[in-house]
Amino acid sequence: MFGIAMEIWIIAGLSVLALLLLMSMLASLYRKAGPHEALVVYGFRGTRVVKGHGTVIFPMVENCRDLSLELMSFDVAPQQDLYTRQGVAVTVEAVAQIKVKSDTESILTASEQFLTKTDQEREALIKLVMEGHLRGIIGQLTVEEIVKQPEMVGDRMRSTCADDMNKMGLEVISFTIKEVRDKNEYIINMGRPDIARIKRDADVATAEADRDTAIKRALAQRESAVAKAQADQERVLAETLSLAKQAESQRDLEVKRAQFLEVTKRQQAQADKAYDIQTNIMQQQVIAEQVKVQQVEKEQQVKVQEAEIARREKELIATVLKQAEIERQRIETLAAAEKQRLVIEAEGHASSIRAQGEAEAEIIFKKGDAEARAMNVKAEAYQEYNQAAVVDKLFTTLPEIVRAMAAPLANVDKITVVSTGNGDATGMHKITGDLTKMAAQVPALFETLSGMSMGELLSKVRTIGDKEPKPEALPPSNGK
Numbered sequence: 001m002f003g004i005a006m007e008i009w010i011i012a013g014l015s016v017l018a019l020l021l022l023m024s025m026l027a028s029l030y031r032k033a034g035p036h037e038a039l040v041v042y043g044f045r046g047t048r049v050v051k052g053h054g055t056v057i058f059p060m061v062e063n064c065r066d067l068s069l070e071l072m073s074f075d076v077a078p079q080q081d082l083y084t085r086q087g088v089a090v091t092v093e094a095v096a097q098i099k100v101k102s103d104t105e106s107i108l109t110a111s112e113q114f115l116t117k118t119d120q121e122r123e124a125l126i127k128l129v130m131e132g133h134l135r136g137i138i139g140q141l142t143v144e145e146i147v148k149q150p151e152m153v154g155d156r157m158r159s160t161c162a163d164d165m166n167k168m169g170l171e172v173i174s175f176t177i178k179e180v181r182d183k184n185e186y187i188i189n190m191g192r193p194d195i196a197r198i199k200r201d202a203d204v205a206t207a208e209a210d211r212d213t214a215i216k217r218a219l220a221q222r223e224s225a226v227a228k229a230q231a232d233q234e235r236v237l238a239e240t241l242s243l244a245k246q247a248e249s250q251r252d253l254e255v256k257r258a259q260f261l262e263v264t265k266r267q268q269a270q271a272d273k274a275y276d277i278q279t280n281i282m283q284q285q286v287i288a289e290q291v292k293v294q295q296v297e298k299e300q301q302v303k304v305q306e307a308e309i310a311r312r313e314k315e316l317i318a319t320v321l322k323q324a325e326i327e328r329q330r331i332e333t334l335a336a337a338e339k340q341r342l343v344i345e346a347e348g349h350a351s352s353i354r355a356q357g358e359a360e361a362e363i364i365f366k367k368g369d370a371e372a373r374a375m376n377v378k379a380e381a382y383q384e385y386n387q388a389a390v391v392d393k394l395f396t397t398l399p400e401i402v403r404a405m406a407a408p409l410a411n412v413d414k415i416t417v418v419s420t421g422n423g424d425a426t427g428m429h430k431i432t433g434d435l436t437k438m439a440a441q442v443p444a445l446f447e448t449l450s451g452m453s454m455g456e457l458l459s460k461v462r463t464i465g466d467k468e469p470k471p472e473a474l475p476p477s478n479g480k
Contacts, residue, residue: 029056031064038067038100038107040115049104067111071099071173074123078131082138082182084146090182092138092146094157096130097173098165108170126170133160143186150177298363309370335365 001440032054033039038048043062050064057064076096081089100110138146139154146153157175165171181187339362 027058028160029059030054031057033066036068036070038064038069038111040067040107040111047108048109051102051104051107065111065115067107067115069102069107070099071097072123073097074127075178076127076130076134076175078135079314082135084138084143085140086142088143088182088184088186090138090143090146090187092134092177092178093179094134094175096126096157096171096175098126099173100169101166103169104170105172106166109167113168126168128338129164130157130161130175131170133157133164136160143180143182146177146180147187147190153177176300302363302366305367305370309373331371332365332369335367335369339365382464 019375031039031041031050033050033052035052039055041048041050041055041057041062041064043058045062051069055064074096076094078092082092083089100107114125117125134157137153137160141153154175154177158172161172161175342364
């Protein structure tokens with residue numbers, strides 16, 4: 001039993017080992033192709049392309065090779081200068097993106113061309129083709145087109161190289177020009193007109209922008225000024241309306257105040273008038289009493305004046321009757337007129353005022369009568385004096401005449417004397433001498449005005465004591 005079990009285990013192990021060997025052999029015969037490559041299988045079953053899956057390669061009767069489908073990028077930079085249509089030599093550097101097409105026919109074509117070559121050899125072949133086509137395209141274009149339209153150059157390269165690339169199972173994904181330069185600075189000079197034009201356009205654009213800015217600023221300032229002016233007008237209008245309203249309110253207030261003041265003053269005037277009436281009544285009563293008192297006082301004064309007149313009548317000896325009578329009549333006439341005026345004025349006042357006026361007129365009349373009597377007495381005395389009164393008046397008047405002649409000198413604030421030194425009458429002596437001469441001329445002036453000589457007048461004056469004394473009046477007898 002134990003031996004049978006061992007045989008079974010040995011057979012099972014050998015079977016598993018054989019299975020593992022078979023699986024290992026089958027795994028080594030199975031080849032897979034990734035998404036970035038294609039597997040070209042060739043052998044007794046012919047050439048086939050495996051892409052994206054796997055297949056079994058029978059040893060000794062079949063074989064396979066990998067072909068990369070990845071994008072190839074390399075520079076296309078010919079060593080020689082390329083001449084444009086204008087004959088300008090330029091150096092062009094470009095970058096090409098090329099890959100094997102994904103269809104089976106293209107893969108088979110590419111495998112025929114490049115499967116036995118290295119990557120460097122394959123890129124060298126593609127560069128030769130690309131450089132040749134680039135040379136032909138550059139020769140058909142101008143420098144300006146190459147520089148300004150690089151996309152057009154790339155499109156032409158792709159369309160021109162398409163046939164050759166198809167024959168090699170390839171396709172041009174992109175062709176980009178990296179740099180275009182020349183040794184004669186043609187490209188640099190080519191850009192100068194554009195630069196000048198661009199600069200000119202920029203200056204023009206700047207000037208236009210400044211102009212537009214200035215115009216817009218001016219418009220904005222004008223609109224601002226207009227808005228400000230309108231605002232000021234509205235403000236002034238509002239202020240005017242406000243002032244008008246204030247003036248109307250002030251006017252109404254003044255009118256009401258004037259009306260109230262008028263009523264107040266009317267009432268005050270009525271009250272003041274009533275007070276004045278009452279005051280006048282009381283004043284009239286007071287004046288009436290005062291008039292009575294003054295009348296009594298005036299009567300006493302009249303008595304005193306009469307006594308004084310009597311005394312003066314006794315004192316005055318010489319009188320000029322005619323002149324005194326005329327003066328008395330004039331004074332009486334004036335007194336009568338004054339009395340009449342006072343009576344008329346007194347009639348216009350209250351009864352108390354009228355009484356006072358009559359009393360004053362009576363007093364004035366009596367005073368004038370007394371003065372007239374005094375003038376009579378004085379005239380009689382002058383008649384008795386004869387020429388002495390005239391001489392007295394003459395000599396008493398002479399100082400007044402001299403004073404009147406010297407009066408202008410009293411208004412002089414300052415006298416400046418300029419003396420020449422000729423004679424004694426210089427300086428202040430000259431002034432006093434002139435005053436003496438002025439005083440000496442007074443008698444001559446009197447003689448000229450009166451027509452009488454001072455010597456004749458003085459010779460007619462009686463010597464004091466020559467006049468006989470006036471006989472005294474005899475005292476009244478007692479019947480004897």
